[in-house]
Amino acid sequence: VKSPKGNHISIFFSMFTEIIMVMLFICSQALQQNKEPTYLIRPFTRITIQNNNEYLLGVHCKSKDDDIGFRSLKKGEKYSYKFHINFPNSTLFFCRFSRGLINKGVFDLYVVDRDYNRCTKCLWKAEKDGLYGNGEFPKLALVFFKWIK
Template sequence: MTVSIQNENDYSLGVHCKSGDKDIGYRLLKKGELYEWRFRLNLKKTTLYFCGFHNGQIEKGVFDIYDATRDEERCQICTWKAVEDGVYGYSNMSPPPALLFYKWLK
């Protein structure tokens, strides 16, 4: 599996991603930059990664960026774009339009 997060905002976006037993790390993404990693599902297919987002001043939210129960059939390359109103998910396995999965905190 591959997870890719792209910042499409006019500000730098801090992103820190983890699973229950692995810290993927923190990245500060300028507009257009990507944060990407690859992994294998665990045997029980309960793999879960979550990411915290902030713009340097305020927290924008903490979201489940990969949840095997939701995403195993949805995407093998799970692409996320952070835009003005939140985080949109894209799938490489089916052509529906991007879906707004998470709205930024107010």
């Protein structure tokens, strides 16, 4: 003769097992559909901006979550910041460039889809005609943005 208490424990463990199995199935399906890399420990990515112009270059960088702040770069001066790629693989950093009151443009300096396999140390060089992005991996290295003024 089974006791009612033993029957409740059996039902509880049966439901618990079913819930775990459903959760594992859902997670495995989600991982199979995700085409981006999903590492638990993600390395830092570093963005470096170098001004190669004769004028003082204003740079203000942001993401959706972080405002890196404004910097003025003299010729040859570099400015760097680092970050981790977020979990849903949607990290985006953009920067506004200016020469005094003249807006030179706003450009996406890091986009996961474009840059994840291109660089973890991304170097952007501000030149006379625009912004050149170089990565560690030569075949995917060069990205170019033309100044708007």
